[in-house]
C-alpha cells in the first residue's frame with residue numbers, strides 16, 4: 001500500500017510527487033507512467049530549452065495569460081507562483097535566466113537540466129517510478145484506492161494525484177470514467193494560421209515587432225510580433241490569438257478572415273493624419289525608398305505595390321485613391337484563413353477535467369475524497385511563454401501540500 005499514487009510521469013506528476021515527499025518524507029510514493037519515457041514534454045519543450053516559467057511575479061498579472069482557468073489560478077498563484085518556482089529550482093542548483101520577452105529558461109539552455117533535477121530529487125526521496133504502466137481505472141476502496149493498469153496489474157494507495165496531461169482525444173481520460181468527473185470539450189490551442197491565398201508567401205521570415213491581429217467581425221484581438229511564414233501567419237500575436245479564440249476558431253472550422261495592422265494601430269484617423277503629415281513634410285521623398293512605421297523594406301514595398309504605387313513615385317504625386325489603399329493595407333491587411341498549423345510542435349489542450357469539480361484550495365476532488373488533480377488534465381491552459389508549465393507547477397504544489405498533511 002502506497003501513501004500516494006501519481007498518475008503521469010510528466011511535469012505536474014514529478015513536481016507533485018517531489019513536493020509531497022519534500023513536505024512529508026515519510027510518504028511512500030509511486031509514479032505510474034504510461035509510456036517508456038519520463039518527462040517527454042519537458043524534454044522537447046521550449047525548443048529543447050524548457051521555458052520553465054515567465055518573469056512576472058504579480059499573481060493577478062500572471063493570471064491574465066490564461067484563456068481558461070484565470071480565476072482559480074489567480075488565487076492559486078497567491079499561494080505558489082513563478083517567484084517560488086525560481087527559488088525552488090535555485091535551491092536545487094538550477095539557475096534560471098530571463099530572456100528579453102520575459103520567458104525564463106535554465107541558464108544551461110537545455111531541458112536536460114530540469115529533467116536531471118527531477119530524476120535526482122525523485123531518487124533522493126525514494127519515489128518509485130514505473131514506466132510502461134497505463135492506468136485503466138481508479139477504484140475507490142475502503143482504505144483508499146485501487147489503481148488498475150493495462151495487463152491486469154494493480155496498485156493500492158491512500159491518495160491519488162491525477163496528472164495525466166492534456167489530450168485532444170477523450171479516450172485518454174478513460175481511466176477517470178468511474179470517478180464521475182466531467183471532461184469538458186477538448187480543443188487544440190496554440191497554433192498558427194494558414195493563409196488560403198498565400199499572398200505573402202514570398203515574404204516568409206519577415207516580421208513586424210508591434211503588429212495587431214484581429215478576427216474580423218469579433219472582439220478577438222491581440223498585439224505583439226507578427227511573423228509571415230510560407231504557410232501564413234505566425235508570431236506571438238497570432239499564437240496568443242489562437243489561444244484566446246480557440247473555441248470560436250474550432251466552431252468556425254478554422255475558416256475566418258483575419259485583419260492585420262502592421263502599424264500596431266487600429267485608429268484610421270491616427271494613421272491617416274500620420275500619412276498626411278508625412279506627405280506634406282517629405283514631398284520629394286520616393287515613397288518606396290523610406291518605409292514608414294519602421295516596417296521591413298520587403299513588406300513596405302509589397303504594401304505599396306498592392307496599393308498600386310509606382311516604383312518612382314514621390315509623396316507629392318501620391319493620389320488620394322492610392323493613399324487610401326495604402327492606409328487600408330497598413331491597418332486592415334486582410335487574410336482569408338483556412339486551417340491551422342502547429343507552432344514548433346508546441347500545443348496545449350483547451351478543455352479537460354472541470355476545475356469547478358475541485359476544491360480550489362487544495363485541488364482535491366469534491367466528488368471523491370483523497371483524489372487530487374494537477375496540470376494540463378484540468379481545463380486550464382495558458383498562452384505560450386512558460387505559462388503552461390507554471391500552471392502545472394502551481395497546481396501540483398497546491399495538491400502536494402494537502403496530500404502531505406497526513
Ligand SMILES: Cc1cc2nc3c(=O)[nH]c(=O)nc-3n(C[C@H](O)[C@H](O)[C@H](O)COP(=O)(O)OP(=O)(O)OC[C@H]3O[C@@H](n4cnc5c(N)ncnc54)[C@H](O)[C@@H]3O)c2cc1C
Pocket residue numbers: 007008009010011012013032033034035038039040041042044045046047050051052053133134135136163164165166172175344345346347348374375376377385386387388389390392
Ligand atoms: C512541443 C511542446 C513544447 C512545449 N513547450 C512548453 C514550454 O516551453 N513552456 C511551457 O510552459 N509549456 C510548454 N508546453 C506545454 C507543456 O509541456 C504542458 O502544458 C505540460 O507538460 C503539462 O504538464 P502535465 O504534467 O500536466 O502533462 P504532461 O507533461 O503531458 O505529462 C502527462 C504524463 O501522463 C502520462 N499519462 C497519460 N495518461 C496516462 C495513463 N492513463 N496512465 C499513466 N500515465 C499516463 C503521459 O504519458 C505523460 O507522460 C509545450 C508543449 C509541447 C507539446
